Amino acid sequence: VGERLVVIGGDAAGMSAASQARRLRPDLEIVALERGTRTSYSACGIPYLVGGAVHDVESLVARSPRDFRDRFRIDVRLRHEAVAIDLDRRSVEVRDHGHDRTLSVGFDQLMIGTGARPFRPPIPGIDLPTVHGVQTLEDGERLLEAARRARCERVVVVGGGYIGLEMAEAFVERGAEVTLVEGDRQVMRTLDEDMADLVAGAVRKHGIDLRLGVPVTGFEPGTVHTAGGDVAADLVVLGLGVLPNGELAAEAGLATGSRGAIVVNRRQQTAAEGVWAAGDCAESFHLVSQRHLHIALGTVANKQGRVAGVNIGGGYATFPGVVGTAATKVCATEVARTGLTEREAAIDGFRFVTARIDSTTRAGYFPGAGPITVKLVAERETGRLLGGQLVGQEGAAKRVDVLATALSARMTVHDLVDLDLSYAPPFAPVWDPVLVAARKAAAAVDADRR
Numbered sequence: 282v283g284e285r286l287v288v289i290g291g292d293a294a295g296m297s298a299a300s301q302a303r304r305l306r307p308d309l310e311i312v313a314l315e316r317g318t319r320t321s322y323s324a325c326g327i328p329y330l331v332g333g334a335v336h337d338v339e340s341l342v343a344r345s346p347r348d349f350r351d352r353f354r355i356d357v358r359l360r361h362e363a364v365a366i367d368l369d370r371r372s373v374e375v376r377d378h379g380h381d382r383t384l385s386v387g388f389d390q391l392m393i394g395t396g397a398r399p400f401r402p403p404i405p406g407i408d409l410p411t412v413h414g415v416q417t418l419e420d421g422e423r424l425l426e427a428a429r430r431a432r433c434e435r436v437v438v439v440g441g442g443y444i445g446l447e448m449a450e451a452f453v454e455r456g457a458e459v460t461l462v463e464g465d466r467q468v469m470r471t472l473d474e475d476m477a478d479l480v481a482g483a484v485r486k487h488g489i490d491l492r493l494g495v496p497v498t499g500f501e502p503g504t505v506h507t508a509g510g511d512v513a514a515d516l517v518v519l520g521l522g523v524l525p526n527g528e529l530a531a532e533a534g535l536a537t538g539s540r541g542a543i544v545v546n547r548r549q550q551t552a553a554e555g556v557w558a559a560g561d562c563a564e565s566f567h568l569v570s571q572r573h574l575h576i577a578l579g580t581v582a583n584k585q586g587r588v589a590g591v592n593i594g595g596g597y598a599t600f601p602g603v604v605g606t607a608a609t610k611v612c613a614t615e616v617a618r619t620g621l622t623e624r625e626a627a628i629d630g631f632r633f634v635t636a637r638i639d640s641t642t643r644a645g646y647f648p649g650a651g652p653i654t655v656k657l658v659a660e661r662e663t664g665r666l667l668g669g670q671l672v673g674q675e676g677a678a679k680r681v682d683v684l685a686t687a688l689s690a691r692m693t694v695h696d697l698v699d700l701d702l703s704y705a706p707p708f709a710p711v712w713d714p715v716l717v718a719a720r721k722a723a724a725a726v727d728a729d730r731r
């Protein structure tokens with residue numbers, strides 16, 4: 282009998298691992314268990330589906346179960362939920378929801394790609410049917426239906442992270458009256474407050490009623506109770522972050538760490554032989570802070586899944602870590618961040634300087650040039666770049682990739698100043714905003730040395 286790989290979770294991490302393992306091991310029997318009805322879908326596209334920029338929900342599916350079966354010979358089993366893992370007997374107990382039965386599937390190798398779920402704090406009424414999390418395409422379809430319904434006029438989004446902001450924009454696009462309530466004093470906790478204020482300004486300008494510093498205290502049909510008063514709501518969308526689905530692994534005896542995410546080594550292997558984990562259910566290593574943390578991003582899930590798949594297939598691959606790079610768009614404003622914010626650098630005990638500059642996304646005279654603000658954080662003694670944040674008009678966000686590259690290469694802000702970045706009026710001023718910020722940060726480092 283040949284060797285069998287069982288994959289739990291049919292999205293980015295699980296199916297990247299499965300397809301990579303197949304490329305390397307044509308002989309492997311691969312069974313993929315997915316409790317939902319789709320494989321390899323882009324949850325990232327849900328806000329654009331609900332907002333109307335994307336018209337067809339199926340276009341968000343990168344590879345269907347049929348593709349996996351026909352082209353990759355992967356036995357995809359939909360509506361099959363793994364309910365327990367027995368590491369001694371090397372088997373997974375599976376609930377087949379389609380046939381209302383439970384079965385046991387043995388494995389030689391096991392890949393856990395169970396993802397994460399929207400965080401639902403124990404607030405009274407949070408389980409009401411009008412309170413929606415956003416995770417699967419089924420969630421997206423439900424929200425799209427609600428957005429199209431005439432009755433859905435007042436939408437309350439709870440939480441000002443990037444998913445909350447993207448969903449708020451989506452409902453504004455559909456003509457709803459949108460209130461965004463956030464318990465913290467700022468939106469986007471992944472930015473420093475001064476940069477988040479720029480985002481808040483853009484959100485308000487777009488007609489979203491943004492209420493900061495008002496925690497939600499309860500939900501009732503038609504009403505959201507907050508510390509700052511009641512808000513009428515036909516529909517509530519949660520954007521309070523996600524929690525890793527690490528319970529199955531933990532119950533099987535595998536170690537979990539940050540927020541309950543599964544502990545893995547750099548090859549995405551757990552402490553158990555032949556058992557791997559990747560994506561939103563697993564921990565990542567942060568290359569700047571040198572900490573293990575939980576980071577839920579599609580980019581990371583795909584890469585980690587691929588690394589796991591190479592190793593499952595008998596090759597050798599490692600995932601060196603993340604620098605915390607993320608980008609989003611809120612209305613016409615682009616937002617991006619990488620590395621450590623000023624707040625995070627302080628928590629991690631770095632001594633640092635910061636530099637913040639305002640510039641334009643294109644040559645100032647070129648049509649469509651818009652404002653951009655860049656903030657850099659650099660280590661005080663060495664000048665090493667620790668992080669960067671950008672908020673601005675079209676063309677702002679992808680500049681973060683230069684900073685992410687610099688972080689991975691452990692460059693100083695002085696190195697950054699010397700980079701030969703591109704210039705032509707439609708793309709940048711002659712001094713790119715990233716370079717202007719680097720120059721200012723380098724000057725701050727030098728001033729400190731004198």
Ligand SMILES: Cc1cc2nc3c(=O)[nH]c(=O)nc-3n(C[C@H](O)[C@H](O)[C@H](O)COP(=O)(O)OP(=O)(O)OC[C@H]3O[C@@H](n4cnc5c(N)ncnc54)[C@H](O)[C@@H]3O)c2cc1C
Nearest residue numbers: 290292293294316325362363396560561577578579580582
């Ligand atoms: C609205 C939204 C916007 C986003 N935008 C971005 C973005 O712009 N950029 C970015 O990088 N990331 C973005 N993300 C995050 C990205 O979607 C996730 O990081 C990525 O999907 C993680 O992939 P995964 O395979 O680890 O987990 P998931 O995508 O969560 O997949 C896990 C799968 O496992 C299945 N499963 C779970 N438990 C079981 C079980 N016991 N048995 C069987 N099946 C199980 C689930 O049904 C699910 O299909 C966004 C997410 C959302 C919700």
